[in-house]
Amino acid sequence: MADGAGGVATMKVLVFGAGFSGRRFARMRPETARVLGTTRSADKFGSLREVGLEPFLFASRTIAPDLQRELTGVTHLVVSIAPDDQGDPVLDALKAPMPALQWVGYLSTVGVYGDYSGAWVDEESPCKPVSNRSRERVEAERQWLDYGARFGVPVSVLRLSGIYGPGRNAFVNLQNGTAKRLIKPGQVFNRIHADDIAGVLWHLIDRNLGGVYNVTDDEPSPPQDVVAYAAKLMGIEPPPEVPFETAQLSPMARSFYAECKRVSNAKIKKTGFGFAYPDYRRALETMWKEQSWGA
DSSP, rough: OOOOTBBBOEEEEEEEEHHHHHHHHHHOOTTTEOOOOOOOEGGHHHHHTTTOOOEEEEEETEOOOOHHHHTTTTTTEEEEEOBBBBBBBHHHHHSOOOOOOEEEEEEEGGGBOOTTTTTTEEEEEEBBBBBBHHHEEEEEHHHHHHHHHTOOOOOEEEEEEEEEBBBSSSSHHHHHHHHOEETTTOOOEEEEEEEEHHHHHHHHHHOOOEEEEOOOOOBBOHHHHHHHHHHHHSOOOOOOEGGGGGOOOOOHHHHTTTTOOEOHHHHHHHTTTOOOSSHHHHHHHHHHHHHHHHH
């Protein structure tokens, strides 16, 4: 794509909510992409700049004048901010169409499916969310898809499973003493490495694809198996097994165990995407070999 001066056009990407996943996304940017990211605190500007993000403040559903000026040239939008009981904060803040916008990626959660008692789900499975936060996600997905239809822009909804990667993984939990091996018979979870989230986003941007996609690994597994495998790689004893019924958990942590499903990623694979980390073992082995797990 050429610009008006005959050169190569620069893609201008804005990440609303440049947290863990957004920063991995920025690290994988092509040379032709300019990537902006928002945070709620100016204290985080330095860490955003370290990964190549141009930082801006966004809080309280208000777009500051400096960010407002940038919106007119944004070609791709990645939204990684959760909705609340008042709706989606980014949609509430966007009072006018973005004239250069070509594509939107909305990061959602597999929690929208609710509990399937361990059965497989795909993008055609009915959403029957259990928690308020998942019900809010279902509504936000609908609003973003409507936004795309209204302005003729492809919108990709990425339903993410449990996110991990450098700095957020079982090795870190074992090191700091917070790892647990909770045993709930039949319980499985899918996971997704943050670099695969970033990879899917750039893959969809490159192909200008919209739609709903599960972004998750190949192998829904019991959570205690992940902890045990990480401990084995570290050469240490794993923490003792604890029955779920007697475990001391926060209400939010306990709520995750109220849902059990196996999530299919076949749809995104059909677009030609290949996962770098299709299961937790490969990811843990790579991070341990490279000693990148604490980064």
